[in-house]
Amino acid sequence: MELNTIHQRFLECKNVCTDTRKITKDCLFFALKGDNFDGNTFTQQALEKGAKYIIIDNDAYYKDSQTILVEDVLSTLQNLAAYHRDYLGIPIISLTGSNGKTTTKELINAVLSEKYQTTATIGNLNNHIGVPLTLLSMTKDTEIGVVEMGANHLGEIAFLCEIAKPDYGYITNFGKAHLEGFGGIEGVIKGKSELYDYLLSHDKQIFLNTDDTIQVAKTKSVKTISFGQKEEKNQITIQFINANPFVKLQYHDETISSHLIGAYNFNNISAAIAVGNYFKVPDSNIKKAIEGYTPANNRSQIIKNGSTEIILDAYNANPSSMKVALENFSNQEHRNKIIILGDMFELGTEAEKEHQAVVDLVNALNIDKAVFLGENFNKTTCIHPKATFYTSFQAFKEAFNLESLNYSLVLIKGSRGMALERVLGLLDEQ
Structure with missing residues (x-):
């Protein structure tokens, strides 16, 4: 079946599911394979639970017109997500980094939601399956998408960029995470910078924290929307006040008191402010969103x-x-x-x-x-x-x-x- 036809079937469904324990009526079920399971074997169960269509890659489990046979279920999921992203044609903001990705993503989403209908990565569904699922959760009502990208090997961010095709990007930081997969800190920097590489090659823009010397060095050829504490260097200036214990900062005429501990969260909040400023969210709404955000899910x-x-x-x-x-x-x-x-x-x-x-x-x-x-x-x-x-x-x-x-x-x-x-x-x- 052609991808555009599969997309038409997808639009008939209420949502996408990859786990039969979470099947909902009229969903599109992808029969993915894992190390210890084969989703194809759950075809009948998914139909009985109310799935509208099932995408399989083993013809032994073909039932009727509700089952869609493809060469590879995972590739179809990824290709369908990229197709749907093009179909919607909305701005996509992607972010990655060693630390603070999810908190920053949630802050950006909170700020943008003050003015726009947004769809953002749920939790940390940020890998080769999570990113496609995030894109497929976007609808015609979505005005801006916020997509978190995670990686523990070189090439993964580049691959995710080809699916999400971001218009804007942000890297929270370059730290000592997943050193085993990246082969050291230089590998981490190279791997995360694949987001910059994509944006540069497609003439897109990045949000640049000029307080981070590595980011500055890596973005000399990319279009930037700069933010930081030094007014003379940035389009958007944000001043750190203190973190006793929660981060407090100054932005334009607004003093913002967050519920986030640790000075290290200043950069995460600043990124969300910069994104909000660029997309013309009023300062008072940015303040409301930041001050209304409370961390959860075992994060600070x-x-x-x-x-x-x-x-x-x-x-x-x-x-x-x-x-x-x-x-x-x-x-x-x-x-x-x-x-x-x-x-x-x-x-x-x-x-x-x-x-x-x-x-x-x-x-x-x-x-x-x-x-x-x-x-x-x-x-x-x-x-x-x-x-x-x-x-x-x-x-x-x-x-x-x-x-x-x-x-x-x-x-x-x-x-x-x-x-x-x-x-x-x-x-x-x-």
């Missing part, structure tokens, strides 16, 4: 449990994000500061060095008690007088004592695989 959440105040930043971690989080935490005013840190993943041969660097930083900071979880942290050398190490969460759970956290400010941070949000469950059990 502030949680109070009795006498304990917790900064839950357990969605993910890498050496760069760990460093800024610890430095910010050390600067907080509190009489008893405790950290609970979990291993950082996907660091390859750099794992031992980077975990030791985190421990060395902890030794030097104003932190009263440190708890380290995971095999990598257990290989480090630590001189902190009140540091404890556990090889697993289970070992920590068995030794856990709620009283040790009373009247404390606690930072919880680790890679997604450590699932350190489980610490909250321990508090609830006490």
Whole structure:
């Protein structure tokens, strides 16, 4: 079946689904394959649950006109998304980076939503499947799309750009994330800069944070919409005021008080302001959107449990994000500061060095008690007088004592695989 015909079938459907557990009536179901499953085998089940059409790539599961046989389901999903993006013809803003992608995306979406009908990446569906699903969730009512792009290998951002075809782009930063896949920090910079490469080759524009020297160096040939703290260098000037504990800043005549902790979130907020300014969102609405945004999903959440105040930043971690989080935490005013840190993943041969660097930083900071979880942290050398190490969460759970956290400010941070949000469950059990 031709792609334009598949697109007509898609327009007849209410939404797209790739998981039979989430089938809704009159959806378009893509029978994707995974390491441990074959979506083709769920064809009958998807039909029984109400799917309007099913896209398959195994003719053994063909039923009737409701099943659409293609050569490869994943490629069809990606090609259909690119076709639909062209069909809509709306401005697409894409962003990537080592840290802060999702927070920045949500802030940009909040600001633009004050004036436009927007569709943005849900959660962190930012890979070769998530980006197509985001594009296919856009409708004729969507005026601007905001697409987050993630990658852990060279070439992935370039591939996603060919699907999303962004008109504008932003890179949050270049940090020590996915070093194993990228082969080091230079690989990270090259991989993330594939977004710049696409925008340059298609004569599109980027939002440039001039406070980031790497971004400045990488964008000398690209059309830029510049923002930063130095008025003489930027089209849009935003001034940092403080982060005690929440980021406060000045933009035009507006003083904006956010609900985001850490000076590192200043750049994320600034990017959203710059995008809003460019798309002519009124200053008062930009202020409303930023001040109304509250972080969730284990990203810098502030949680109070009795006498304990917790900064839950357990969605993910890498050496760069760990460093800024610890430095910010050390600067907080509190009489008893405790950290609970979990291993950082996907660091390859750099794992031992980077975990030791985190421990060395902890030794030097104003932190009263440190708890380290995971095999990598257990290989480090630590001189902190009140540091404890556990090889697993289970070992920590068995030794856990709620009283040790009373009247404390606690930072919880680790890679997604450590699932350190489980610490909250321990508090609830006490």
